[in-house]
Amino acid sequence: MKVILKADVKGSGKKGDILEVSDGFAKNFLLKRGLAEIATASGINDIQQKRTADAFHKAENIRAQKELAEKMNGTEVTVAIRTGKNGKVFGSVTTEKIADALSELGYEVDKKKITAKEPLKNVGTYDVEVKLMENVSAKIKVHVVPLE
Secondary structure, eight states: OEEEESSOBTTTBOTTOEEEOOHHHIIIIIITTTSEEEOOHHHHHHHHHHHHHHHHHHHHHHHHHHHHHHHHTTOEEEEEEOBOTTSOBSSOBOHHHHHHHHHHTTOOOOGGGEEESSOBOSSEEEEEEEEEETTEEEEEEEEEEEOO
């Protein structure tokens, strides 16, 4: 019997998979618990259309993220931080402050996607990486200056 899974079933498949299973397994387990429905021509067509649409949206998202990374690559932001009389920095520049500086330039980036190789605890210029998604990242420069 052909069925379409409505939910993930351990050992059988993931939601949306079309499976050929024994009649007993389908009737006594999958259909009875609402984990699957009998595969009809319209149901199979709906699943295929959803998969095509999902693949299209994923490709569009990847393209948009790559464009954003290209625009953002090489961007320089300035972050001011409090310093003492001798130039010693109080605390460090956080990824949230970098994200705020990027949002002022028009780039909305989550602070969790920003990674620095070293803590930004001194005045100076640092290279920082913004990982927008897997295999898509941008390199930016962060200028840490004393707050006046």
